[in-house]
Amino acid sequence: MLNGKTALVTGSTSGIGLGIAKTLALHGARVMINGFGDVEAALAQVREHDPEAAYHGADMSKPAEIEAMVRACEQQLGSCDILVNNAGIQFVAPVEDFPVERWDAIIAINLSSAFHTMRAALPGMRARNWGRIINVASAHGLVASANKSAYVAAKHGIVGLTKAAALETATTGITVNAICPGWVLTPLVQKQVDARAAAEGVSNEEAKRRLLAEKQPSLQFTTPEELAELAVFLCSPAAQNVRGQAWAVDGGWTAQ
Numbered sequence: 111m112l113n114g115k116t117a118l119v120t121g122s123t124s125g126i127g128l129g130i131a132k133t134l135a136l137h138g139a140r141v142m143i144n145g146f147g148d149v150e151a152a153l154a155q156v157r158e159h160d161p162e163a164a165y166h167g168a169d170m171s172k173p174a175e176i177e178a179m180v181r182a183c184e185q186q187l188g189s190c191d192i193l194v195n196n197a198g199i200q201f202v203a204p205v206e207d208f209p210v211e212r213w214d215a216i217i218a219i220n221l222s223s224a225f226h227t228m229r230a231a232l233p234g235m236r237a238r239n240w241g242r243i244i245n246v247a248s249a250h251g252l253v254a255s256a257n258k259s260a261y262v263a264a265k266h267g268i269v270g271l272t273k274a275a276a277l278e279t280a281t282t283g284i285t286v287n288a289i290c291p292g293w294v295l296t297p298l299v300q301k302q303v304d305a306r307a308a309a310e311g312v313s314n315e316e317a318k319r320r321l322l323a324e325k326q327p328s329l330q331f332t333t334p335e336e337l338a339e340l341a342v343f344l345c346s347p348a349a350q351n352v353r354g355q356a357w358a359v360d361g362g363w364t365a366q
């Protein structure tokens with residue numbers, strides 16, 4: 111279905127981004143991944159479906175590197191048709207103890223990076239009159255939790271950015287939407303499970319159960335593959351009039 115389309119997925123060496131990159135490639139897109147850590151392993155997984163999948167190491171807190179990445183995508187893959195803004199980090203502390211540099215990093219990586227990729231990619235999308243921008247927000251883009259001020263602010267911000275950009279492109283072939291996952295068991299969440307297990311003196315399994323019980327009525331983690339299938343739908347012709355939405359996949363978290 112995505113044959114002939116190209117996709118840039120930020121923060122796709124791990125977790126949700128890797129799941130989305132692999133699935134877009136499986137559906138025929140040519141993919142550029144981005145992120146840190148075990149790049150070779152991530153690239154090998156995506157190349158199972160797109161043998162020519164590319165990688166760019168832009169740091170999503172650095173606007174000049176972000177712009178260079180979008181240009182590299184356009185040059186190496188021929189265009190940037192699908193843009194998935196997924197890179198994100200977390201830090202947990204009450205406002206008065208929140209380190210200023212952690213606040214700045216979360217706003218830069220979880221929010222401002224999407225503005226920078228979008229402003230770089232939109233002119234090419236407009237020229238081709240086709241584009242799909244998918245912002246990976248969070249249940250925390252819709253509701254808050256204590257001790258996650260920067261994350262909640264950034265995720266609410268990216269939902270707002272999604273709506274504004276969707277209105278600006280409403281009469282074009284470009285759609286802009288957000289996906290709002292609840293708990294997904296990725297390295298980002300495993301750190302919170304580990305912290306909870308240590309703080310409450312319980313096993314890893316019990317810490318996971320408590321984490322889910324607190325917020326996610328289904329008591330099940332959402333998987334990267336489930337989110338990736340939603341991304342594929344948003345790229346499909348059937349979704350051409352889905353615009354400016356923040357689509358929750360959260361086991362009922364925000365229905366409460």
Ligand code: NAD
Pocket residue numbers: 120121122123124125126127144145146147168169170171196197198199219220246247248249290291292293294295296297298299
């Ligand atoms: P993860 O830690 O598994 O992956 C994060 C990715 O971002 C990695 O590829 C990492 O290398 C990359 N990254 C981090 N800082 C970067 C930087 N400065 N420049 C470039 N890349 C960088 O996390 P995940 O859980 O897969 O999270 C992906 C997205 O999903 C994030 O935006 C997160 O907020 C969001 N999200 C996650 C959950 C969850 O439960 N896991 C729930 C809702 C939303």
